[in-house]
Amino acid sequence: LIHIIIEAHPEREQREIAAICEKFFSFFVSFMRDGYKTRVQEELSGRRRMKA
8 A cells, every 4th residue: 555655756756755665664663662661560560469
């Protein structure tokens, strides 16, 4: 889908679209990573509480 959009636009807009896609992708990756970290931390703290 992204490739179709890029091919339909001139080069200047191509770069803008690519930059937007990169920003969105990096945001998504960092969001997923942070969510995974917090979930793991919650599980670890929950296990500690169970032991105590």
